[in-house]
Amino acid sequence: MSQSDLTTRDRTALRGFRTGDGPLLLDAWRRSLPADPLAPDRLRTLVLLDANFDPEGLRVAVAGGRIVGAAYAVRRLTPLAGTDTEPEQGWIPFFFVDPAARGRGLGRRLLTEALDWLRGHGRTRVDFASYTPNYLLPGLDAETYPEAAGLLASLGFCTLYEAAAMDRRLVGYRLPDEIARRRDDLTARGHRFATPADDDLVDLIALAGTRFGADWARAIREACAAGLPADRIVVARDPNGRLAGWAMHGTYEAALERFGPFGVREELRGTGLGKVLLHLVLERMRARGAHGAWFLWTGEDSPAGHLYRQAGFTTTRVFHVLRREAAR
16 A cells, blocks of 8 residues: 555545454554554453443544544543533543654544534533543653644643653662651551451542542452452551551552552641552562552652652653633
C-alpha cells in the first residue's frame, strides 16, 4: 500500500468499532504511539470489557483495509458509585493517527466525530483523558505528543490540572534508619502496622471511599476480590484502634512494581505515618524482587508529591488533564 492510499481523505472512512478490528487497531496504535505501546490483554480489559464501552463511541478510520486512526469516546452507562451516571460528563481516553496518514485533518475529523457522539448522548463536558475506572494514561503528555496538544487546544480543550508520574529505583534499597526509628516510635505510642486481615479490608475500603474517592475504594475491592495477596498491603491503626492509613502495591492490573493507592487520614498527616507506610511497602516490593517502583498520578507540588521526592522518587512524565466545555 502506498502512502498516498493512507493519506487521501476521501478514501478514509470513519465508523464505529466492529468485530475483527482489535488486531488492526493494535497495529495502528503501535505505529502511532510507540512511546506507549498497548498489549492485547490491556485493550481487552480496559476498553472492550469496560461496562461503559459502546462500539459506536470508539471511532476508527479505515483506509485500504487498514485502521489508520482512532478516537475513543465513553460515557457512563453504569455509575462508578451509588446511582450517579454523571449525565453531563464524557471522556476521550485516547486518540491517534497513523504517521503516514497525518497532515490531512484526520485527527480533527476523528475527534470531532467523537465529540459529536458524546454530544448526541447529552454530554456537554468532556475530559481528556482522566476516565475512571479504566484510563490508560492520566492525560496528555504534551512533551511526547506536541501535535496532539495543539489539536486538542484548537478544539477548545484547556488544562484542568497536571498529573506527575514518578519512579524510584529499588535495587539496593534498604529501609532507612530514620524510618525504622520513626516506626518504632509510633509503635511505642500505640500505633500498629500490619498486613490486613480479611476483616480489616472493610475499614480499608470504607476509608478509601469516604476520604479519598470512590475509584480508590473500587480498585481496592476489585483487586482483593481478584486475589491480591494480603501482604501487598500495609495498614496502620492509631492507638484507639481506628484505621489511620494504608499503602499498597500491585493493585492495578496486578503490576508488581506499580505503587498505590496510598493514603493517611488528613488529621494524622505530619506524624510520619505516611513516610513509614510508604517505606514499609517499598521494603516489601524489594523483597518480592521488584527493581523499581512507579505510579502514574500525583500532584507534583502537592504534599504527596513532596513526600515521594523525599523517598527518592523522581518525576518521569507530566500529563495534562484537559477539559472542554460545550457552549451553552
